[in-house]
Amino acid sequence: MKTALLQFGYQNSKARTLVKTEELIKEASENGSKLVVLPELHQNNYFCITEDVENFNLADSYEEDVKFWSSVAKKYSIVLVTSLFEKRAAGLYHNTAVVFENDGTIAGKYRKMHIPDDPGFYEKFYFTPGDLGFEPIQTSVGRLGVLICWDQWFPEAARLMALKGAEVLIYPTAIGWFDEDSKDEKNRQLESWITVQRSHAISNGVPLISINRTGYESDATKAIDGIRFWGNSFAVGAQGEYLAQADSENETIIYINIDYKRSEDVRKIWPFLRDRRIEAYDGLNKRYLID
Numbered sequence: 001m002k003t004a005l006l007q008f009g010y011q012n013s014k015a016r017t018l019v020k021t022e023e024l025i026k027e028a029s030e031n032g033s034k035l036v037v038l039p040e041l042h043q044n045n046y047f048c049i050t051e052d053v054e055n056f057n058l059a060d061s062y063e064e065d066v067k068f069w070s071s072v073a074k075k076y077s078i079v080l081v082t083s084l085f086e087k088r089a090a091g092l093y094h095n096t097a098v099v100f101e102n103d104g105t106i107a108g109k110y111r112k113m114h115i116p117d118d119p120g121f122y123e124k125f126y127f128t129p130g131d132l133g134f135e136p137i138q139t140s141v142g143r144l145g146v147l148i149c150w151d152q153w154f155p156e157a158a159r160l161m162a163l164k165g166a167e168v169l170i171y172p173t174a175i176g177w178f179d180e181d182s183k184d185e186k187n188r189q190l191e192s193w194i195t196v197q198r199s200h201a202i203s204n205g206v207p208l209i210s211i212n213r214t215g216y217e218s219d220a221t222k223a224i225d226g227i228r229f230w231g232n233s234f235a236v237g238a239q240g241e242y243l244a245q246a247d248s249e250n251e252t253i254i255y256i257n258i259d260y261k262r263s264e265d266v267r268k269i270w271p272f273l274r275d276r277r278i279e280a281y282d283g284l285n286k287r288y289l290i291d
Helices: 014-030 053-076 149-153 155-163 183-204 260-269
Strands: 002-007 035-037 079-081 084-089 092-100 106-111 137-139 142-146 168-173 208-212 214-217 227-230 234-236 242-245 252-257
Touching: 002 014, 002 208, 014 035, 014 053, 014 252, 053 079, 053 084, 053 092, 079 142, 092 142, 106 137, 142 155, 149 168, 149 183, 155 168, 155 183, 168 183, 183 208, 183 234, 234 252, 242 252
Parallel strands: 002 035, 035 079, 142 168, 168 208
Antiparallel strands: 002 252, 079 092, 084 092, 092 106, 137 142, 208 234, 214 227, 234 242
């Protein structure tokens, strides 16, 4: 199954960003892609860089956005993984991945479960933790284990998706550096980000896709200098082997071929699911085990 990962940045307005995104989707479709994955919160700037109640208005267009991306999926006959700012009710908002079938219908959605709260990443101010659980989404191109950004640091989320039959793990992402960080610190962060996700692919015997934003976005409040999203979108196979990886700066389309049969073959020689000691894992549902 040919899959396209679209790495790009905010184009200084939502309108221009939508145009850019559709151009990339059109190119991916014309090149034979059946599954297209977009970065986290790809329609707008990364507004979580600061706490501002005016930013909640960005979610007012959620229903309109769903209709737009539905039409795009149908127009180009692709399964499309989006990442949208969902307004569920006044004062109740989610960071939501909506997955569209190639006929434009909604195959399913996932509401981000793990919500960060760090300088420049004030997501707890905006998003209510998801309440849909870790449920793969059935599509014409397979069962997609869609998670979002901060979720990628938690092995429990990947494991539960795999145990429920996810055939591929997918992480729309918005993560970046601060320019004032040292080169060594930037490298440590990037390597940690890649390593933890490759480990999810390996320990669960499934391919994994991680698609990040790119480009610099400033903080209007000047509390921080801004965030330089580090790109490096990548895909790995069921043994963690690289299928493709982008660089840190350029807007690009990464093409990969996902082979579900390979996952089955890998699990036969590395039967991690067989050898799990499920009777000994009771403590995993506790916050901490030392009082």
